[in-house]
Each structure stands twice: as structure tokens, then as C-alpha cells.
Amino acid sequence: MMTSSHKGRRRRRFGSIAALVMCGLASPALADEPWAERTQALGAIAEMPAGVLSKDDLETLITNGEALFGAHFTTLDGVGRPRATQAIDPTRRKHPREQVFFRTAGPDAGSCAACHNQPAIGGAGDFVANVFASEGFESADFDSLDPQFSSERGTNHLFGAGLVELLAREMSLELQSVRSKALSQARAAGSAVRLPLEAKGVDFGYITAEPDGSVNLDELDGVDTDLVIRPFSQKGVMTSLRQFTVNALNQHHGMQADERFGARWTGTDDFDGDGKSGEISAADISAMVAWQATLPAPVQMIPEASGWAEAADRGEASFTDFGCTVCHRPALPLESLSFADPGPFDLAGTLNERQVSSKAVYDIALLDWAGSLPRDEKGRVLVPLYGDLKRHAMTDNQIDALGNELLSQRFVDRNIFQTAELWGVGSTQPFGHRNDFSTLDEIILAHGGNGREARDAYAAASDAEKSALIAFLKTLVIVP
């Protein structure tokens, strides 16, 4: 027999369910209104792009990608990951978290553009927009700035990122072809063969192949053992814009991409346990990649202030004389402007070209800004990135200001970072991987390790020479 108390509870339960149903009935309609609190751009691209895109199709995709990059994702979209950590590998949280946002361990941003906004969307971030890079496995819930739990990093800008990824792909192929050559020679000769690893004129150490088909990797320098150049992040540990996008959407927003967090790899469509399934489709990721990959390259622009042009000229010469260009290469040659997505070097968990029926190809040459890129006599684009896409030790016994981190990241020791590309440096202060150097002078003087010789040359220069170098660096700007 049901007591009155039971009846009361049942009425309340019916009431709750009815209220839920009312919300449920109303939600789909509300979701389509222009003012709906969900991101309209999500799912707007129904299928992944494929084949070579026309300029119009590319621009449509880019527009959608920008909308996603700028969107403030909401809980209706799937923001938050109460049951998942920020880790690059899908990892369950030991205890669900109640808050959607969490400044340190993340999710820590409403949108990509919340951090990438200096001087415009897709740009860098000020110190306030620093992120806390953690592997997200053992200490997923750190609420401390203590570097034993995470590495505090400044937000890099993304202008010219498509060219950077293309350079990295070509360099990876070049390095891997050296490996193949060494192996062929060793097998043919029946003895070990040691070859220098060089790509686009950048030296990455040596590889030694044995006649049995194995390679000794002890002498690699500044590159991962699979000889894939990973050009993104301060450390140079991310392979592609696609991989970085999938990682960042999870870490910073709790928006989980199907291609890594979906049922294929986790057994559930809602790995983060927030009640939303299929939060980010592969097509959404493609749109975001397309937008980032086609952001214009930074340029050199000399302010009209009196004397700046002349100072910048002198500074540029000093930049070479001091030895800065050993790592901050003014330009690297690029064979092709065709950006394929998904790309060739991502592994399972980020879509790659082997996982799809047909990859999309974005011809960056179609874009207006690409027409002004310098080319060499062979017709190759000279990408003016002022970098080498190589990792270097940045500290030594005397100069260790860039050795503030305590954690290695993805097999890269704590004091080793990829050469910062200086294009756009005039638009993206403060400086350094932690964004904690307010002037260019300070960050130059913080170079130890592999940068020590150039740093010492700068330190020994006259004030006028130093000033000229700063004048030069400040001409490397982002023009959105």
C-alpha cells in the first residue's frame, strides 16, 4: 500500500520529470534561435572537406573556423569535463569536479580567442592569459602555480602557422629520407653508416644505421626519435594544428573531439561525463584547422618614426653578426603551399591522411597575403619565420632564467625549448615561454645554453647596437 508520504514523493518526482520534459521539449526550438546559448557554428560544416578546395569553398570553411575559434562555448555545447582530465590521452578523473572552469588545471577559457587575441584573434596572449601545461595524468587537479605540478606558459600567436606546419612536414620527410638512405647504405655495405641529419640547412645531429636495419639514435639533436618535427608549442612537442586543436579544446574548454575522445577510442560518446555526446566533430576540427592554417604570415613593417628604418637596418645586420641567426633563421625555404588536412604525420587519436577516404587540400597560394611572400631563385617560398623548428637547451650554469620549469614535457627536458619564431615578436609582448620578460632586451639577455654565444655578443655590444637590434625586432609585426 502506498502511504501518503510515498504519494507525495511520487508527485514530486512526476513534477520534476515533467519539468525536465518541458525543458526538453522547449530546448530544441530554443537552440535554433539566433540568441540561443549554444554555438551556432558547431556542426555547421556537416562533412569533412575533401579534395582541393576552391577559393570560395576554402573561404566558407575559414569563416566557419573563425567562428568556432572565437566562439564562447557553453555547457549547451559541452563545455566542461567533470569526469575527464586535461590529458592528451583520454583519462578519467578520479573524482568528478563540480566547477566547469578552473584557472590552473582547466578548463580555463571560454574560447580560443580569449587567450589568442594579441593583436587580434589568432594572436598571442598577455601574461594574464598564461596556461598551465600539465600532462594531466597523476596531478590532474592541481590548484597551485607551483611548477612542480605544471609549467606556466605564454600563449603563442598562430599567424603563419600553416606555413610553419608545412615547413615541419617537409623537414620531417627530409630527415626520414636521410634515415632511409643510411639504412640502405648500411644494409648494402654490411657495416654501420653514420650520416648527418640536416633539413633545410638545419642540423639535427647524426644517425647511425646498422646493417641489421636498426638505427642508433644517441646523437640526435633537437628532434624526436621518430624524426618528426613537431613545430607547435613552446617546447615543440605538437605535430600539427589538428593535434594541437584537439588537445587544446579538451584542456582549455572540456570540448572533446570525436576523433580522439569518441566511442572508437573510449567506448562512450560522452567520455567527459557532462551529458553531451559528440561535442566536436571531425568536420568542426577541420574548419578550425583551415582557419588557423590560413592566417596570414607576420610581416616586417617599419614605423614612420624618424630614424627607425636606418636603425632597423643596422639592427638586422647585428642580428646576424651576433649569431642570433644560427637559431633564429630569417627564412626557411618551402617547396609547396598546398596544405593537406588531415596531415601525414599525426598518429591515431588525431586524424591523419590514412584514416580518411580523401584529405582536403588548401592552396595557400589562393590567399591574397600569400602573394607577397618572398621566393628564392628556385621558386620556393622563403618563409620569414626567424626560427629553425629545432629544440635547444636554453640554460647553462650562469644563465638559467629560462630554466624555471621543473617538469619535462613529452620526453623533452625542462630546460629545452624550440627556437621561438620571431615573426610577430613586435606585436606580442611580453616575451619568453612564461611571458615574464617585459622587454626584448631582457629576453635576449636571458638566453643561456645554445643561445649563450649570441647573447654574450649582444651583451658586449654598444648601447647603440643594442638599440638598433631592438628597432629591428620591433619591425616584425602581425598585421591581421
Add this chain to the structure above:
Amino acid sequence: MMKLLSLLAFGALWLVTSGHGVNAETGFSADVPILHEEATTAGIDQSYTGGWEFFVGGGAASFDCNGDRLPDLLIAGGSGPAKFFVNESQTGGALDFRPLDTGLKPEDLTGVLGAYPLDIDNDRHMDLVLLRLGRNLVLKGGPDCQFEKANRSFSIDGGRAWSTAMSAIWEKGNRFPTIAIGNYVDRSAPGTPFGTCEPNQLLRPRAGDAPDYSDPLTLEPGYCALSLLFTDWNRTGQPDLRITNDRQYYRGGEEQLWEMSEGRAPRLYTASQGWQRLTVWGMGIAETDFDADGLPEYALTSMGDTKLQKLDEEAGEDRPTYRDIAFEKGATAHRPYSGGDPKPSTGWHSAFADFNNDTMTDLFIAKGNVQAMPDFASYDPDNLLLGGFDDTFHEKGAEAGIALNTRGRGAVVEDFNMDGMLDLLVVNREHPASLFRNLGAATDWGHRPLGNWVKIELDNGKINPAAVGSLISVRTGTRTQTRRIQIGGGHASGRTGFVHVGLGVSERATIRVQWPDGEWSHPYRVFANQHVRIIRGEANARYWYPAAQ
């Protein structure tokens, strides 16, 4: 009320269709590998035939005999000669084998039930132990797939028994391996075959610079062994010998676990030590360690249900008391999953592996009627039990393409074309062996690769160079997977070479090795989708690449 119910129903419908359900679990959602049978085009033509002595057996050995690291094969033929095949597959391409004439006499290769590869003399050329009806044969491997009989030079008698199983381990301080041979029915005993199981044999090397097994021990009683495995069941670093026995022929027998102690004759674990009597038609043993706690689980194939044994936590770590978790894990595989035959299955070879590279442990079981036993299924397809993210197994043999009408016996799970996706050889009774190439997952445009992987080869140095007995621990994120390098188990079939580990979406892994003497290595950091060589004493792992084609 009706309106309310309608409203509730509509609401429930919306919750489901809009993806807002509370439970978004989707059953088995990982990749199902498509295993394409291509034995004929690959040049593999070998059937396992013969009378009732060859109802059991039917094994194969996978090993590299010519130094190119591609797994070559020897496949038993029963009453016909065993055959060698050299692997000439292109990386990621169709499987391709070339029959090899070793020059051995056909009579030496006839009567072979199974084979295990083992570098007995530490010369880095894989030797072979052929389990035969009658004298077992030891073949010493040389360069370029040369083999010579080595029973005399290794002082291995070979016996006269009907041998069906083998396992080997380097016992502490020994230069050469200890080899256990499992025997079946004593056909010459009065009353044969019932109750006349032959004792098993333990070959311990005598001290010296060359293998000398002239003083074998008898492991008695024997209960018609069909699979043996040296296993460190209680993570003491001291492997014991596990034997699965065929209850069809023994009287008063049971499964066995022999305690191996240095310098002492093995002793059977007893009920007072926690060993529980279990009688099955034991056909094959496979070992894994689901949770990488160092306490392995075992799959025991049989007629009817497969046992999946886990050490009983309540019994105490040092007591070999097991509970059967096959039902809760969905791994009983007790009757055919397709074809409609309701009779019990007959299981033979078993092997744990990650066929779809999703990091979850899968289980392969070769199935097939003994011959024409009317109480057991006649159409009895092999099982491919894929481990799901729900921690249970899901039968996907039909979808994968291995549900053939053959009588499977031994098998080898191996990446024959070095693409990181595990292929499969199944030896069939009275039918050509099946060779399946793993194509990846099916899509509407073809096949896509599976998850990431790493393959690991260990080099332990001068003694036991292939590091038999080592434990490999692979860490990705918060997950640890382990693999033990073992010679033994399965059904009359063994393999050596790279050890495969699926990595799912991880693009890198940290590997540690517990070498056979118990010493742990430092961590080795490797990237996914690489063949990794870890040489004891070297600071960094090496990568290995197949020859360019």
C-alpha cells in the same frame, strides 16, 4: 494521466535522440579488425593430417631464421612432413611466403605435432624443438635458415613418447634453458588409451659450456598434457610450471602446477598449499595480466567453456587458488557463435593479444571438433574475443572474417607484414592452414589503420639473448600494460621475435624491462608505431626498420 504519459514518452524519446541520455555507453564501439584469409596467395599450403594420434597437436612455430627479423614459419603436418616457409611479405602488403627446403629428411619432419622456437645454445640463431609422435627432434638453427639435427650435440634423447606440449625458461644461474616436455597417452601401456598418460619430462642443463641435457627428470604423474607454461604466477621471480591436462584420458588426474626450486626436483602444489582440483579437457594455456599487477590471469581452453582464471584475492597472494572470471568477462566461448550448432565448442590454441591496437586485451581461441565427436559442434568457428572498454569480451570472429568451417588446432598471432597490426595463422586439421592478414577496420571507402602500437625486441646479452622470462612494462598516461616473454603455452605452437603492444591513441610510451635475472631497467622513451630494440646496458632504445622494398 494519459497526457502526462505521452509527454514522458516524448521527453524520453527526445533525450535519446538528442544525445542527452544519461548513459552514453555504446556497447562495443572500438575497431573490429578485418582479417583477410590469403593463405593460398601467400604461398602457405599445409594441412595437418593423420590418424587419432594427430587428433591433437597441429602446431606451428614463428621465428626469424634468416636474420631479416620477419617472422618465418614452420607448420606441423602430422602424418605428412612439417614445412618451412620464409617470409617475404612487403611491409603493410599482402602476405608472401616462400617454401623452404632445409635439406632435412622427410622422415625427420614427419610425425610432428607441434614446434617451439628456442635459442638453446645462445648463438642468436633460433633453434627448434619439434614435438613428435616418437622421438622429439631438436634442430639447431644457423644462418640463412639452415638447420641441423642437434639431439646428439645437445645430448637430448628425444624419447619415444607422444609429445604434445613444451615450455622453456632460463633458471637462475643457468647458461642454458630448462625445457619441459609434455607427453600424452602412453600407447604401449596396458589398457591404453584410458588411464595411461605418459609422464612429462624436465630437461635441465648440466653445467658446462655446451648444452647438455643428458640427465632428464621425470615429472610424474602425467595426466596427458596438452599445454605447458613456465609462469611467475605469484611474482616471486621464480617461475613455476603450469600444465593443462586432457581429462579424456587420465584417471584421477587434474590440472597441475609444479613448484620449481633451484637445485631441487619439482614438486606439485597441493591442496594444502591452495591448489584447487580442476579437471577440464585442457587444450591450451594463454597468459595475460589484465591489470598489470604482476599476478597473471590464464585462459584454459577446453571442450565446452573456456576457463579464465584469476588469482583469488581472498586466498592470499602466495596460494595458487584461482577463481573463474570467464563468465563475468564474457569469455566462456562455450558454443559456436555462428552457424546455429547448439552443441559445445572444442577449444585448442589460445592467445591474448591486442588485435585492434586499442590497448584492451583480446583473446583468440582456435576451435574445432576433435574429429567427428557427435556431442560437440561440428561447425565450430575460431573465436576473436575483443576486449571492450567495458572490461568484458565481445565476440567479433564473424565480423572479422575468421568464422570458417575448419577444425582449428594450433595458431600463431603475429605481425607477419610488419605493419603493426597483428595477423593470424591457424593450423587446421585435415584442411589447409588459414593465414589471415589484418587489413585494419572496414570503412565505406576501404580499410583504415587501427590504433597506435609499439613492437619491442629485447637483447639480454650473451646468455638467453632473446630474454625469455623478461617482463616488459609499457606505460602510456595512467595505463600500464605488461607482456611476458615466454616460450610455451598455446596449443603446440610457439613464437619469438618482436612483442606487440597496442597503444590506442597514445603517440609515445615509456618502457621498462625486468630482465630475466630480475633486474629492472631504466625507463626507455619511445614513440608509437615503431619497432623498438632494447639492448641491455644501452642508454637509449634503438628503432628498427624493415628493408625498403
